[in-house]
Amino acid sequence: MSVCVEISGRYACFTRPELKTERVSYDIITPSAARGILEAVFWKPAIRYVIDEIRVCNRIHFENIRRNEVNSKVVGRGHICAAGDRAQRASTVLKDVRYVVTAHFEPTDKVGDADKLPDGRFNHGKFAEMLTRRLRIGQQYHQPCLGTREFPAILRLIEAGEALPAAISEDRSLGLMLHDMDYVKGKDGKVTAFTPTYFRAEMQQGVINLRNVEVLR
Numbered sequence: 641m642s643v644c645v646e647i648s649g650r651y652a653c654f655t656r657p658e659l660k661t662e663r664v665s666y667d668i669i670t671p672s673a674a675r676g677i678l679e680a681v682f683w684k685p686a687i688r689y690v691i692d693e694i695r696v697c698n699r700i701h702f703e704n705i706r707r708n709e710v711n712s713k714v715v716g717r718g719h720i721c722a723a724g725d726r727a728q729r730a731s732t733v734l735k736d737v738r739y740v741v742t743a744h745f746e747p748t749d750k751v752g753d754a755d756k757l758p759d760g761r762f763n764h765g766k767f768a769e770m771l772t773r774r775l776r777i778g779q780q781y782h783q784p785c786l787g788t789r790e791f792p793a794i795l796r797l798i799e800a801g802e803a804l805p806a807a808i809s810e811d812r813s814l815g816l817m818l819h820d821m822d823y824v825k826g827k828d829g830k831v832t833a834f835t836p837t838y839f840r841a842e843m844q845q846g847v848i849n850l851r852n853v854e855v856l857r
Contacts, residue, residue: 641744641764642692643771644798646805647677648738651703652786653731657818657836663731665787667700667812668843671850672820673786674741677793680784682771685750694848695740695807703735707790737786740804745771772797807846814841814848819855 647669654666654673671691678689709729747755747762757763774780775797784793798804822835839853 641768642742643678643744643768643775644740644742644804645678645775646697646738646740646796646798647674647784647786648698648794648796649786649791651705651733651735651791652737653733653791654787654818662729663733665702665732665734666817667734667814668696668841668848669694669737669739669741669786670818672818674739674743675820677784677795678741678743678771680782681780681795682767682774683781684755684767686748686752686755687745687767688748689743689745691741691743692849692851693742694850695742695804696810696843696846696848697738697740697805697807698736699808699810700812701735702732705731705733707731733791734786738805740798740807810843810846812843814843816856817841819853822857 652665652669653663654668654670655663656666671694674691674694675689706728709727745764745767751762755763755766775795778795783789784795785791786793816838817840819837819839822837823833835857838856839850840856841848
């Protein structure tokens with residue numbers, strides 16, 4: 641059972657990990673960023689989102705901006721004096737982005753009895769109904785963003801039977817791109833380590849098909 645969501649915004653920055661000091665965005669939204677946006681709308685321990693397709697609806701356009709950032713990180717309940725720890729950094733960001741993301745969810749090992757049908761099968765319909773309802777009325781656990789907090793994402797559910805917005809007419813090899821993170825959890829359930837995974841992104845007529853990509857570790 642799939643869901644299609646239109647994601648748009650004025651600016652976006654899906655930072656390449658090799659270029660973190662002076663931020664440079666990937667050409668398009670990454671699958672992990674798309675998953676994070678869906679989780680901002682609806683998440684439960686019993687489900688895991690899988691991104692199937694990314695449709696690029698606006699032409700890929702970069703813009704250079706400068707932003708004030710702080711050098712330090714807040715530890716615990718501490719604070720930072722921004723006036724004495726501020727640094728101005730250049731960023732290469734995407735402008736006027738618009739995507740249609742197609743995704744589905746799969747059950748995890750956290751499925752409980754309340755998440756199953758009377759015959760013991762996972763109740764996909766229950767979770768699909770909750771997700772689509774929250775998308776329709778704009779409910780969110782927190783503001784979804786396009787890479788960084790200052791770039792909010794605007795979401796719209798593509799209803800069943802509705803024609804998908806047209807993708808750009810362009811073929812492009814996007815190179816090696818972040819796919820997602822493999823998390824390792826300890827006995828207490830807390831994340832103890834993570835490993836990034838990548839894939840070779842190929843855009844054909846504005847569409848990146850993720851259904852059968854080779855994931856590289």
